Amino acid sequence: MSAPTADHTLDEILTLAASHFKVPREKLTPDDDFFKTLGIDSLQALDLLTRLEHHFRIELPDYELQGVSDFRTLANRIQARL
């Protein structure tokens, strides 16, 4: 099975984040700061990371998220593990 495209990965991340943090999907854009848009702190970011790892069936060390705060960069980090 081929890996999903970067756009598809980004879309799945936005959908999952919107669903879990109860934010309308249409309000999320790729370059949003997810800490601000979702209103989450670092513990909730770890929760999001765990959900993404389960969803994509990958392991993403949290040090790869250091300084990452927008969905697009997050998607790139995940894409590199698929």
Next chain:
Amino acid sequence: MNEFKGQTLSWHIVNGAIELALHRDPCNEIGSLTLDELEKFAAALPELANEAQALIVHSTLKAGFSAGADLRELFQRGQEMEKGAALRGVREFLERIHAVMNALDAAPLTTIAAVHGVTFGGGFELALVCDIIIADRMARFCFPELRLGLIPGFGGIPRLKRDLGNAVVRDLLLTGRSFNVMKAQQIGLVSQIAAEGEALRVARATASQVGKFDRLTAAVAKEFVKPIPYEELKREIDIFCDLYSRPAVEEGLRRFVENEGVQPYLP
């Protein structure tokens, strides 16, 4: 004392299992008050063990099982005391928490950690003293101490070395990364994975199963398969105290305590 309700934890016996519940906001940080109450529990354990076949340790807080040692208290006490007194205080704290952890590790009944969410540092070490770890699907484990210029101080390294392969221990310790339950089960740390919010229920079912067996046989089997690395545990305290004396640790603790950003728990 079959039942206790403290400020940081509570316990009671339900269906033949002692349930030790952690409930200190925000995420069961282990400081002096928690230690006082853990010591009460350790003192009560021999009598409790006569009436129960299992012990379940869990958290009632949404954030997780435990974020580990109370770093704010550690930092503040270091600021208030002269260096020598602060170091003696750290050593005394470690010796006391080790005594509690060793008592739980050697308890003559089957012990189960039912963990969810953040299970970091000292919280991870508390889970590691238990015979069986049952983890909620959203649990996350981490030894972040090297970020502060320290090593785990509540017995984590000797118990990880006892339970896991050394290559895995090096990865977890030297990268300080957090990892999820799939990884935790893959490396042999977690016995069972429960759905979100179901770890305590699964732990109760496991405690019920444990209760079917002869108590003495179970205690002897446990002692046979789970040696306690006392010498390494003592060495860990010495290494921790040697590292704690350095200015880099004070700076690491200050950075954590004074961090007002959104990412203090990310490396």
